[in-house]
Amino acid sequence: MKEKNVVIKKKCPYCFLHISNDETGFLLKTDGARFISPALNDVVTPKKDIPYVLFWNAMGIPEEQLDAERMIVDNQILTELNQELNAAGKTLAVKNYDPDNYGYTFSAREGAIHLFSNTMICPYCHNALPQNFFRYDMLMVGMAGSVDSGKTVYINSLMMDGYHVLQRDNLMVRNAAGNTSDPSHLEMEKNADLLFRQGICPAATSKAFRKPVFMEMTYRIEERTYPLLVAIYDVAGELIKENTGAGRTGFARHMDGFICMVDPAQMHLEHAVLSQTMPDEEQVLSKLRLLSPEEQISYQMMSNKNQKQVRDANDFMKDTYHNEDYILERKAEMILDSIRSGLGETLLHKKYMALTLGKSDKLEEIGEIRAYPASQLLFEREHITHGFFNMEHHFLRQDLLAEIFDQKVFRLQRNLDDYKESSLFVISSLGCETEVIQDGAQEIVKAVGKVRPIRVEEPLLWLIMKYMQERGWLD
Ligand SMILES: Nc1nc2c(ncn2[C@@H]2O[C@H](COP(=O)(O)OP(=O)(O)OP(=O)(O)O)[C@@H](O)[C@H]2O)c(=O)[nH]1
Ligand SMILES: [Mg+2]
Ligand SMILES: [Zn+2]
Numbered sequence: 431m432k433e434k435n436v437v438i439k440k441k442c443p444y445c446f447l448h449i450s451n452d453e454t455g456f457l458l459k460t461d462g463a464r465f466i467s468p469a470l471n472d473v474v475t476p477k478k479d480i481p482y483v484l485f486w487n488a489m490g491i492p493e494e495q496l497d498a499e500r501m502i503v504d505n506q507i508l509t510e511l512n513q514e515l516n517a518a519g520k521t522l523a524v525k526n527y528d529p530d531n532y533g534y535t536f537s538a539r540e541g542a543i544h545l546f547s548n549t550m551i552c553p554y555c556h557n558a559l560p561q562n563f564f565r566y567d568m569l570m571v572g573m574a575g576s577v578d579s580g581k582t583v584y585i586n587s588l589m590m591d592g593y594h595v596l597q598r599d600n601l602m603v604r605n606a607a608g609n610t611s612d613p614s615h616l617e618m619e620k621n622a623d624l625l626f627r628q629g630i631c632p633a634a635t636s637k638a639f640r641k642p643v644f645m646e647m648t649y650r651i652e653e654r655t656y657p658l659l660v661a662i663y664d665v666a667g668e669l670i671k672e673n674t675g676a677g678r679t680g681f682a683r684h685m686d687g688f689i690c691m692v693d694p695a696q697m698h699l700e701h702a703v704l705s706q707t708m709p710d711e712e713q714v715l716s717k718l719r720l721l722s723p724e725e726q727i728s729y730q731m732m733s734n735k736n737q738k739q740v741r742d743a744n745d746f747m748k749d750t751y752h753n754e755d756y757i758l759e760r761k762a763e764m765i766l767d768s769i770r771s772g773l774g775e776t777l778l779h780k781k782y783m784a785l786t787l788g789k790s791d792k793l794e795e796i797g798e799i800r801a802y803p804a805s806q807l808l809f810e811r812e813h814i815t816h817g818f819f820n821m822e823h824h825f826l827r828q829d830l831l832a833e834i835f836d837q838k839v840f841r842l843q844r845n846l847d848d849y850k851e852s853s854l855f856v857i858s859s860l861g862c863e864t865e866v867i868q869d870g871a872q873e874i875v876k877a878v879g880k881v882r883p884i885r886v887e888e889p890l891l892w893l894i895m896k897y898m899q900e901r902g903w904l905d
């Protein structure tokens with residue numbers, strides 16, 4: 431008996447429009463297959479995919495940087511294709527419902543040659559939907575944090591060695607990219623591998639909205655299994671501001687929660703962890719050319735610490751922002767402020783916030799931090815295999831971190847009060863120092879020794895636990 435098609439609507443993880451499973455199109459891979467029928471041959475000839483190009487252009491990515499030449503079948507192309515195939519008396523191309531994942535597959539046959547795709551694409555933006563997209567619910571997590579705070583390295587660290595740090599006896603994690611040969615997906619995989627094998631850190635994220643990283647997680651308790659999809663969004667620090675508002679996709683509004691990275695360089699410490707980590711003048715200048723005047727001021731405030739004036743309005747800076755602490759505090763709080771102003775209070779009440787002090791390896795030897803009672807808890811490296819993380823230590827760390835944040839970063843209360851729930855974390859994606867190495871004309875940042883993350887998975891697992899709690903999976 432043929433199983434009944436179930437119509438399911440979900441929010442596209444790229445353009446955030448609501449799409450239903452029967453509206454999806456397909457991305458084709460042919461490995462050079464050719465047909466006798468001109469209509470079929472036309473479909474398997476790569477062409478500029480206009481909706482895809484336009485979507486990414488609007489997100490700040492020019493056509494040259496895209497896999498713009500694609501083979502696509504959407505509902506309209508399918509109808510046209512079938513009109514021609516019908517007229518030629520050929521077997522029709524079909525869209526089959528797949529009851530296993532509530533999705534569809536595309537199939538066309540001509541003699542011995544079979545054209546098949548199970549890579550569904552959004553009918554509006556033409557991006558490849560992740561595996562099991564219509565079958566499981568998705569948790570959307572946005573990386574937040576100022577420029578250079580460690581967002582991209584964070585994601586790479588999670589991805590290393592097959593999501594090793596996230597795997598538990600009762601939690602299985604795997605990649606869920608819909609199109610595993612997507613150039614941006616391949617690049618992420620390559621970067622995670624370079625980090626894992628050679629300790630090489632990824633280059634600064636360009637000013638553009640990126641494709642999220644998709645994972646499928648299966649939580650197992652006794653005989654039951656609970657699967658979910660997770661999408662993690664990484665953006666360049668300076669883009670968060672405009673992305674929270676009306677521009678672009680306003681992606682921040684759609685997130686279930688955020689992992690906001692705080693760089694130790696932003697802390698008020700006697701010991702300046704700062705100088706090494708501030709973006710250098712060239713980097714700041716090159717980014718400045720792309721920024722609005724408002725953003726330029728924020729930048730200026732960041733780089734002013736190094737006594738580097740990056741705009742002509744020197745006097746303005748000297749008069750108004752001579753207080754270094756103010757500048758640094760702005761840097762750390764700017765992102766939280768942008769999220770707040772972009773989302774508004776009502777929406778903020780629906781979001782989770784994992785406020786995360788990153789690069790904790792830099793703090794490990796600092797006396798001021800060491801002086802806090804039980805400070806060794808901050809740098810604990812124990813690797814958990816059962817359960818999500820050591821809850822007892824997590825709660826102990828909350829109090830300690832609240833104190834450290836209040837005294838060394840910013841007053842937590844006014845920054846976190848309006849979230850649905852927030853929690854504090856201290857992690858290191860690398861767990862070791864870095865050095866800059868000259869590679870031809872290029873400078874690369876490399877870990878000194880082997881990358882050994884310090885509880886890097888905790889902020890994400892906390893968000894996942896909240897998601898599971900809401901659904902009663904943890905009861
Ligand atoms: N010591 C140490 N350095 C780190 C760690 N994580 C990141 N870094 C350093 O911080 C730099 C910036 O990290 P990214 O992940 O690129 O920062 P980002 O927030 O993505 O920056 P943008 O994309 O420019 O907004 C890296 O090149 C590393 O040198 C860490 O855990 N420990
Ligand atoms: Mg980045
Ligand atoms: Zn879409």
